[in-house]
Amino acid sequence: MDNVNDKYKALFTPWKIGNVEIKNRIVMCPMGGTSLFGWFELTGCHFDKEAAALFLERAKNNVGLIIPGIAPLRDTFWGKWLWQNPKMFEELKVFMDELHKTGAKLFIQLTAGMGRSWAITELVAPLHKNKFTRALVKPIIDTSHELASPSPQPSRWAHDIECPEMTKEQIHEIIEAFAKTAKLCKDAGVDGVEVHAVHEGYLLDQFSIEFFNKRQDEYGGSFENRYRFATEVVKEIKKACGKDFPVSLRYSVESKMKGFCEGAMPGEDYVEVGRNMEESEKAAKYLQDAGYDMLNADNGTYDSWYWAHPPMYMPENCNLDDVAHIKKFVDIPVVCAGRMDAEVGAKAVAEGRIDAVGVARQFLVDPQWVTKLIEDRLEDIKPCICCHSGCFNFSSSKGHANTQDLTDTMGLSRCALNPETMQSKKYTVEKAKKQKNIAVIGGGIGGMEAAILLAKRGHKVTLYEKSGALGGVFVAAAAPDFKEKDKDLIKWYIRELKKHPIEVKFNTEVKDVKSLNADEIIVATGAVAKKLPIKGAETAVEAVDYLLGNKNVGDNVVVIGGGLTGCEIAYDLYLKGKKPVIVEMQDDLITTPGICLANTSYLRDFFKTNKVPVHLETSLSEIGKGKVTLKDKDGKTFDVKADSVILSVGYNPASLAKKSRKVHVIGDAKEVGNLRTVIWGAWDACMKL
Secondary structure: OOOOOHHHHHHHOOEEEOOEEEOOOEEEOOOOOOOOEOOOOOOOOOEOHHHHHHHHHHHHOOOOEEOOOOEEOEOOOOOOEHHHOHHHHHHHHHHHHHHHOOOOEEEEEEEOOOHHHOOOEOOOHHHHHOHHHHHHHOOOOOHHHHHOEOOOEEOOOOOOOEEOEOOHHHHHHHHHHHHHHHHHHHHOOOOEEEEEEEOEOOHHHHHHOOOOOOOOOOOOOOHHHHOHHHHHHHHHHHHHHOOOOOEEEEEEOOOOEEEOOEEOOOOOOOOOOOOOHHHHHHHHHHHHHHOOOEEEEEOOEHHHHHHOOOOOOOOOOOOHHHHHHHHOOOOOOEEEEOOOOHHHHHHHHHOOOOOEEEEOOHHHHOOOHHHHHHOOOHHHOOOOOOOOOOOOOOOOOOOOOEOOOHHHHOOOOOOOOOOOOOOOOOOOOOOOOOOOEEEEEOOEHHHHHHHHHHHHOOOEEEEEOOOOOOEOOHHHHOOOHHHHHHHHHHHHHHHHHHOOOEEEEOOOOOOOHHHOOOOEEEEOOOEEEOOOOOEOHHHOEEHHHHHOOOOOOOOEEEEEOOOHHHHHHHHHHHHOOOEEEEEOOOOOOOOOOOOOHHHHHHHHHHHHHOOOOEEOOOEEEEEEOOEEEEEOOOOOEEEEEOOEEEEOOOEEEOOOOOOOOOEEEOHHHOOOOOHHHHHHHHHHHHOOO
């Protein structure tokens, strides 16, 4: 690796976990949906060839250690234990032989379960609440087993469901299953296993945290009792596999919890109700002495989910200082994950603060990013924008469990920006049988994605953009300072367009598609903001105009609309020293399904912590001079001071033509959605041309 930029050289040095040598310091961290054992499918556990293909491609692109997503020891559907499926491990052995040819290593992550963090869906929750239906579906999905927790307590996702207490017999079954499954992994050539997890508020973490664990037996109470489950697991694995077989532990240094479903903001002075640093210093050493060979670390629980799954609002390298601190108390390697920047991570490795850098979602967006880093082609790396729209879009709002569609819930670790990720059978670039002249109208993300894909397929593409720049409405979406990765994405698209023979016609507005000499036409003209038929609406500022800086606002700003865009505008206003007020007609902020709870809970917690006024179940009646008049759910009207009013009440499609044999409408011009619907929709249309 002599050609590697000096800034990154520390990442490309070997290290060891136990006796296993890893060729570099880049770890592909586990992500739900990337399990090699396709456990969350109605067909039951099986060797997942889609995940295997994903890992093999990343292994060929210079990742050092791969840790696939969680593999529950007991199948979610049908209740079969993993160790009872020998065929799956035979297929795993064939795969491991192939993967080892790349020089990469792989640990299998095994989970004890989720307990109160199990993301029970809106579809399944009613089945569990009724004793008859719960018993009826038990042979297919045993919801009581999935929800079993250290002590009776509310579900994180459905607060009106009480999770049952796990029995000692269940605990012992799980410990035995860890050992049996780990032995099968070892026999299949797997380099090690990772225990999931004293981390992120999953089951073993719930046992370790006094806030969740109120047991009166040997698995609750004292420090030693609370960590007993986790220590007995590693001891049994070592008995079955030998002391030299590496066992990593997914570990959260601090819980970052202020209470039930309430997390702590970065830099906030708060009282930790979960695992604080003092206990973590002791726990890390205790877990090492029990037999764990590595800590794969970050922070947080599902109550502070944005620490373990940082959205774009969280600082880069948000967990580094805490993880680096905990390394002082152990002798085993420590990996840090959480929006890790390669240069910062390399510096931390060089200084001995951590042993390796954990990266997850960036591998979904761009499978070649490590190779590009080695070749010093950073500008070619397609950036992850931390949206969670494809990879982990479990969503929830007041009074609702996981509101995401069940097919999405079962299809994690896809990528909003890269449709091919975990969907290679549905989305793949293939040369067209016949070259066509294709016009793409609109130079936003959807139009650029379509143009690039069509060019890759061999078509002659002309892109028409009515303005003098590319990016469309996403330029406005990317405007806030905390959207640096969104800005990078626009730059990436512009560079990528130049790599293909695509003619781009700026300042060219197409008013009639019939005027175009094209075999096929892609309409990607986006959407227009909705209007409110209320008095004074003409004095308000449209969301896009605010974001682009076209119109200035005063200090006291009322944001009408508490969806994602409205909340991000309010967040931006607060960071700029303004005094935002949010008005939303729904009973919670950001109620749209598919927006990850890690993202939405950050914004909700931020507004609560910083006392940003939020008026829910409230509508706008009138915009007056220096004020707005609002109406609450009981019909009572009241005034709120407002120097400025920003409208963020949604959009309507703005297609300039209807779908026909040769006209294909995509993105928000077809149906208003998000970046995922825009990009995947572009592929849906363009793969057929």
